Amino acid sequence: MGLAAAEKDLLLTSKLKEHASAAEEREGLIHQLNDLQNEHNIAQKVISEQKESILSLQQERDSVLKSSQDEIKAEQQRSLHLETQIEELKQKLETNQAHNKVNDGITEVELEGVETKSRDFEFNPTGPSRRKSKKKSREAIPEKTSATCAEPPATENPGINSVKFFIGVVAISILFGVFLGKRY
Incomplete structure (x- = not known):
């Protein structure tokens, strides 16, 4: 029995060592499992x-993209508005130029019939005979201008x-006199 007890002891100690x-x-594996977890x-x-961070970057990118698209749309609308204004101004310019050409044509036609006379007075010491001929020529000039011009010329009296x-x-x-009288 001693032997059997010694064998049992041996067997138990070996099993104890195995356990x-x-x-x-098991503790090492648990420790490794904890580290891995x-x-x-x-x-x-x-x-x-x-x-x-990727989602926030995508959201920022999307918001920047949307705002830039909105800005582009606004700029396109502004450019379209400016283009329409340019077209309107071009049309106005063309109509004004055509109107001015018509007016210039009318004034040129009117001016062709209008004669101008000088108001410069000449001093001629030759005598009264020369003066009478001048009066006759002056009287003839208004008849010519009245025939070609629609409006009669306004004449002022030389006495006035x-x-x-x-x-x-x-x-x-x-x-x-007043100024010098006060001064001296």
Whole structure:
């Protein structure tokens, strides 16, 4: 019995050692499993953060794309509006140019029939006979212009001009007299 007990002891110690080594292996595997789970959790966090950053970048890109498309549409509408304004202004310019050409044509036709005469007075010491011929030529000129022009020319009386000149000289003389009288 001693022998059988020793064999049993031996068998039990070997089984105990096997269980101890199995327990150590199990603890090592549990430790490795915990490490792998931690690494897996960290990797999952990194992946989720990357996904979030990718989503936020896509959202930013989409918002920038949408805003740039809106800006492009607004610029296109503005350019279309400006083009229509340009076309309208071109049409107005063409109509005004055509109208001006018609007006220029009318004024040129009207001006062809209008004669101008000089108001310069010439001093001729030759005598009264020369003067009478001048009066006759002046009387003939209005007849020519009235036939070609639609409006009769406005003539001023030469006596009124001389009275205006005389009044102007008198007024200036009075002003100088008053001014110099106060001064000296």
